[in-house]
């Protein structure tokens with residue numbers, strides 16, 4: 001049940017996540033997608049996905065209560081920053097964009113200027129609430145490991161010097177900070193950025209990325225220790241058929257975030 005006013009949503013990005021979000025929101029009177037925003041060259045294709053829907057290459061300046069980004073790092077600069085600055089709240093999936101130097105501060109400044117808020121969704125990872133709460137008591141170490149099938153690493157630096165199709169055993173393709181991981185793997189390591197922003201920060205969070213021919217899932221592990229105690233979390237996520245890099249849970253995380261914005265009882 002909804003107690004709050006219905007929201008008119010501009011959905012930025014209409015790929016694997018955006019299309020599924022659209023499907024789940026169909027008929028939801030409290031969360032009405034009124035515009036889809038994609039690059040100019042993708043407008044015609046998006047119109048086929050959502051016949052009758054307003055499709056544009058920028059967020060309409062009027063009639064939008066909430067911008068939801070499911071598009072990629074570049075879309076944050078292009079669409080989220082201006083929306084925030086003019087006072088429209090935004091929900092963001094491409095959290096890894098905040099790993100660019102000074103970008104988190106820029107996003108915050110735009111939200112302050114617009115007297116509004118940008119919400120980063122947990123996406124494909126869980127326990128972000130526990131980690132962010134544990135940070136208040138003090139954290140000693142946070143490690144994140146991302147393990148995906150080799151095909152999920154296609155088109156990334158993981159291909160340099162190796163044939164992903166020929167891998168016969170789990171192979172560490174990256175080891176370093178969450179900041180480096182998110183910058184090098186913008187479509188695969190948003191979760192690394194999210195874990196670090198909730199916990200020890202982009203530079204003190206250790207990240208390992210693995211291409212594993214034995215898995216068909218996107219497996220995310222977080223190990224955290226601090227004054228609160230410790231936890232180990234393993235998520236075995238099913239990838240979306242439309243994009244093997246992306247876990248289906250990311251879609252549900254986005255829809256949960258939206259439903260919570262209008263629900264009388266939010267959880």
Ligand SMILES: NC(=O)C1=CN([C@@H]2O[C@H](COP(=O)(O)OP(=O)(O)OC[C@H]3O[C@@H](n4cnc5c(N)ncnc54)[C@H](OP(=O)(O)O)[C@@H]3O)[C@@H](O)[C@H]2O)C=CC1
Pocket residue numbers: 012013014015016017018037038039041042043070071072073074075078079093094095121122123124125186187188190191194242243245246247250
């Ligand atoms: N937080 C998390 O846990 C996760 C976050 N993500 C983030 O979500 C993003 C989208 O994922 P997914 O749906 O699987 O990707 P897809 O590639 O399937 O879809 C991306 C969509 O965004 C559009 N797009 C690309 N650039 C822009 C732009 N600058 N402005 C507007 N639209 C744009 C694309 O249009 P076109 O096809 O015309 O280029 C396409 O419609 C990922 O790039 C990643 O950053 C993904 C997985 C997990």
Ligand SMILES: O=C([O-])CC(=O)C(=O)O
Pocket residue numbers: 124186187188189190191192218237245246247248250
């Ligand atoms: O969807 C996933 O499993 C995680 C992902 O791509 C990311 O962190 O960018």
